[in-house]
Amino acid sequence: MAAVRQFQITVDCAEPGRVARFWCAALGYVAPPPPDGFASWADADRAQPPERQGAWSACVDPTGVGPRLYFQRVPEGKAVKNRVHLDVRVGVGLVGEERVAALEAECARLVALGATRVRLLRADGVNESCLVMQDVEGNEFCLD
Secondary structure, X not given: OOOOOOOEEEEEEOOHHHHHHHHHHHHOOEOOOOOOOOOOHHHHHHOOOHHHOOOEEEEEOOOOOOOEEXXXXXXXXXXXXXXXXXEEOOOOOOOHHHHHHHHHHHHHHHXXXXXXXXXXXXXXXXXXXXXXXXXXOOOEEEEO
């Protein structure tokens, strides 16, 4: 049997710190501790050459269960739909209007953090309802 590998999810973006703060708040994640020798991430960032300052940020699950999220600055803007996206599981075990109400409540919370609501996809007999959204830089994700 193959070994299970740890992994992180990497997101290309223009403002890594801003996007990381959104996802920390959205998921209950936290910033990892700064590198050894630095009292804060701001200190570590100032130690970088100017072109590397603010080039990346990360957030981690404080319980250690979920994957690390890594955000890296790239020069190009987002041009097309993501090929990979996160499904934030807020309606697990819920069906019908109870599920939609849970999705809508979480949507309202995330919109207050800077997300954008795109559309509600209603249950179709095969799939339960989900809500398509975008984070603060337009990266798609779903409330599932």
